[in-house]
Structures are given as structure tokens and as C-alpha cells.
Amino acid sequence: QKEVEQNSGPLSVPEGAIASLNCTYSDRGSQSFFWYRQYSGKSPELIMSIYSNGDKEDGRFTAQLNKASQYVSLLIRDSQPSDSATYLCAVAKSGTYKYIFGTGTRLKVLA
Amino acid sequence: DGGITQSPKYLFRKEGQNVTLSCEQNLNHDAMYWYRQDPGQGLRLIYYSQIVNDFQKGDIAEGYSVSREKKESFPLTVTSAQKNPTAFYLCASSKQGRGDYEQYFGPGTRLTVT
Numbered sequence: 001q002k003e004v005e006q007n008s009g010p011l012s013v014p015e016g017a018i019a020s021l022n023c024t025y026s027d028r029g030s031q032s033f034f035w036y037r038q039y040s041g042k043s044p045e046l047i048m049s050i051y052s053n054g055d056k057e058d059g060r061f062t063a064q065l066n067k068a069s070q071y072v073s074l075l076i077r078d079s080q081p082s083d084s085a086t087y088l089c090a091v092a093k094s095g096t097y098k099y100i101f102g103t104g105t106r107l108k109v110l111a
Numbered sequence: 112d113g114g115i116t117q118s119p120k121y122l123f124r125k126e127g128q129n130v131t132l133s134c135e136q137n138l139n140h141d142a143m144y145w146y147r148q149d150p151g152q153g154l155r156l157i158y159y160s161q162i163v164n165d166f167q168k169g170d171i172a173e174g175y176s177v178s179r180e181k182k183e184s185f186p187l188t189v190t191s192a193q194k195n196p197t198a199f200y201l202c203a204s205s206k207q208g209r210g211d212y213e214q215y216f217g218p219g220t221r222l223t224v225t
Contacts, residue, residue, distance in 0.1 A: 004153070008151075032211045034213060034214070036216075042218070042219070043201055043217060043218050044154075044216050045216070046213055046214070046215060046216075051211065088154070090214070092209075097161060097167075097209065098156060098159070098169070099144075099156075099214055101153040101154040102153055103151065103152060103153040104153070
């Protein structure tokens with residue numbers, strides 16, 4: 001079992017729709033979770049961090065965390081073609097200084 | 112502007128040559144990291160440093176070396192011992208080397224070895 005799992009996609013959504021990206025993790029002791037956006041050929045860009053159970057909103061983005069289910073998700077409202085990218089989920093591994101990254105979900109927003 | 116710079120953006124080398132990738136940050140971050148990204152794979156940790164003059168091996172350190180003589184700088188040397196060096200190399204930093212701090216990435220260096 002991978003430490004951080006994401007569906008590779010592609011996830012295709014029409015412009016204006018809500019895109020829902022999911023991530024599961026295996027380390028039950030993890031406390032810190034991060035979402036990054038990576039455009040093709042570019043480096044990852046931090047979108048949001050989340051540390052507590054529940055929802056955290058920032059503009060069109062909402063991160064959701066459920067530690068009991070070991071599940072973190074990212075919702076993108078009013079999706080735009082410019083949101084088309086690969087979204088990486090990262091988890092800070094408990095007891096270490098390491099961040100474990102998923103392989104990413106490719107999102108395509110269709111105009 | 113605060114940020115992380117990596118140079119060069121593209122690097123081409125012949126097999127058997129060592130090559131050093133530069134990473135500089137002016138965010139006053141204590142922790143710095145090197146990752147490697149291959150197509151279709153997640154980021155894999157090569158080395159990390161929590162403080163000046165100290166660094167630890169990550170998951171794939173073989174064939175790589177680093178130094179951390181200054182807080183701002185964390186260069187990575189890809190040696191001839193690295194079997195598959197062609198990849199996208201990413202440097203990152205965080206305020207401290209603890210998982211509750213956000214990690215920020217530089218623009219990356221794409222290394223091609225032939």
C-alpha cells in the first residue's frame with residue numbers, strides 16, 4: 001500500500017463545475033496535509049494546507065480533512081480551464097521531517 | 112521578492128560527469144530539501160537539511176551528495192555513481208524541518224544525461 005494514494009485521472013469537468021480531488025494516506029499519526037498544483041513542466045505550487053478535521057476554504061478552493069478515515073480532499077468551485085493541471089497531495093509523516101507526496105491527479109477543465 | 116531560485120533551468124551532461132545543481136532561498140527558512148521527479152511518479156526525497164552544517168539522507172540518496180554551509184544555499188551534486196540521473200530536480204524549503212510547516216518549491220532544474 002502506498003503511503004499517499006491519489007487517483008491519477010484524468011478527471012474531466014466542464015467549466016464552471018466543481019472538481020473534487022481525493023487523497024488517502026496510511027500513516028494514522030499524520031497531522032499536516034498539503035495540496036499543490038503543478039502545471040506541465042513546472043514546479044509544484046502550494047495551494048492550501050490543512051491541519052484540523054473539517055473544511056478550510058480559500059477563495060474557490062476548499063480542503064477537507066477526515067483523520068478518522070485518513071482522507072483529505074480538495075474541492076475547486078467554478079472550475080476554469082486555467083485550473084487544468086496535476087494536483088499533488090502531500091502528507092507530513094509523523095515522527096519524521098519528511099513530506100510524502102502522492103503521484104497526483106490530472107485535472108482537465110473543459111471550456 | 113522572497114523566493115527560491117534554482118539554476119540552471121536546463122542542464123545537459125555526458126555520462127560519467129559530476130554535475131552540481133544550485134539552490135538558493137531568501138525566505139530565511141531553516142529547512143531545505145531536494146526531490147527528484149520522474150514522469151508519472153511522485154516526488155522522491157533525495158536529501159534534506161534542517162539546519163546549517165547538517166543534512167540527512169532521504170529515500171534515494173545513492174549517487175548524490177549535498178552541502179549546507181550557508182542557511183541560504185543547499186547545492187546538490189549528481190555524481191557519476193547515480194545510475195539514472197536524467198530527471199526533474201526540485202529544491203524546496205520550509206520555515207523549520209517539522210511537518211507542520213508549509214514547504215515551498217523552486218522552479219526546478221531539468222537534467223539530461225546522455
